Amino acid sequence: MTRALVIGATGQIGYELVPALRKLYGPDNVVAGYHFKKPTGKLLEGPIELVDVTSRESVEAAVKKYDVDEVYNLAALLSAAGEKNPQLAWRVNLIGHYNVLELAREYKFRVFWPSTIAVFGPTTPRDNTPQHTIIEPITMYGITKYAGELLARYYVYKYDLDVRGVRWPGIISSEALPGGGTTDYAVEIFYYAIEGKPYTCYLREDTELPMMYMPDALKSVVDLMKANKSKLKLFVGYNVAAFSFTPKQLEEEIRKYIPSLKVNYKPDFRQKIADSWPRSIDDSVAREEWGWKPDWTFEAMVKDMLVKIASKLGREIHLD
Template sequence: MAILVTGAAGFIGHYTVKALLDRGEQVIGVDSLNDYYDPALKRARLDNIGENKAFTFVEGDIADGALAALPVTPTGIIHLAAQAGVRYSIDNPRAYAKANLTGHTEVLELARALQVKCVYASSSSVYGGNTKTPFSEEDRTDDPVSFYGATKKSDELLSQSYARLYGLPLVGLRFFTVYGPMGRPDMAYWMFTDKILKGEPIRIFNQGKMGRDFTYVDDIVTGVLAAYDRPLAVPDGMPTHRIYNLGNDNPEELMTLVTTIEDKLGLDAEKIFEPMQQGDVERTWADISRARSELGYDPKTGLEEGLDRFVHWFRDFYNR
């Protein structure tokens, strides 16, 4: 009895593995440890998981056959591996086609062969140019503003087809701006913290007139496990595929993020205000009523508490 977690050395993946191990599960983790950002951080996350006889790690690319050589046959899948990052996708679309399209198809094929449930990561980026807030799972998602968002929407469509064709139980989770200790260096909260500590200016886009539904990683992992554990809730006669928003239902202004980080560091940032970046959106906000009702999802961590934990970890990890 083993659960496969792809992207096990990733930000959300490593916390998910730890949570599964803490409750006594056997886990197979797969990760390519690619160099999109510092692989040393990914290895540090694996070290944070620690030695555990219930955890087996496989280094390999799911789009290049890594799933064909698993040491144990999984009884379920939590698929978190992906090429992340909106801005990187503008210049490197092939990386996203391989990881997010081919990789996702390989995971679906494994789920089909084993006839097991698969919970997978989607993204709030699928809402693209949507201006209605909060974002609901019922909203249209056919106007992506980034190639990354387009691949994540494609993953949902691929999953819908597999559910309809093969009756596979599939759950897609639209994550909203996940943050916390051991997070991703390409995220704004990380870059702001790093640059402020170095005495370097920070770039603030759209003149600071932006908002994000920042969601602390522990709350996200609770939602991931609930989606895996709970029976699939789909309307009668519909394919066995369900989508959920996992956010904080409390969008914060970008400048609130900046001032909170400044307060936690005890430093003022030099700020450079710039226009909106290509591929970005002005605001995200998750309607989480479906996840509350069907998954019991109830995020607990506010931005100030979450950033306090992140800044404490960051200064300790980098001895700064």
């Protein structure tokens, strides 16, 4: 049975990826690696381990202790958080990535390492952004992730390692709250809507960005890691898409069910970041190489989020 270590397990994606992998591999075979934030809830239903990705020794100790076959390195400072502390973002996002790759070279485990649409910049074509295009990121997050893509691909071809990854758009989740991203509004607004509070959005109402519902984000991990290695050419940095929308479109979709929702728009420093990102993504390479296909539409995501957030907050909501 495969044994996996998830580094950054207490983050937005790790919190849901760990249970998903435990369903596949068994609860005892997936280790939730954490650092700043202690595991809670579902993460405690299997082994947990303190892992500092910036320390090779810390990662190596966990790899050896659990004799892992796969490492999912989700540890990262995201776009907005990375701009507040770019030096730490460099250490976590890139030095941490290098540590995992070096250990993979020694211990021969497979690696999943996600990239992001933040690798794109203001010179990138913003509509239907292709897999191969101009890439000039303007955030430390984007810089470290693009450098990380190149580094991972180097290790694949230089050392014949099995390293895989996707470029995620904004991720929307009903479980864990986001932290430090530019697309966090798309989760926050649901809580305000259900609690009957006015929401102040930090992006312009017409800011269109690619997004994805968490079940599809998890699906992209599982599908890519299951794919036949011989069919992969890119290995890391695959564009994956689901849907795009603006804050205003999300507001209007939620108001179909909660007409009282009020949203104000007061752009802050995150607007400049969002303006440098694509409006929509061409994911044809992922579709061709490993059969990527999302399951969730924008409208279905909104309804599901409302039901799940309402339940989480102990509120009743009627969507008929």
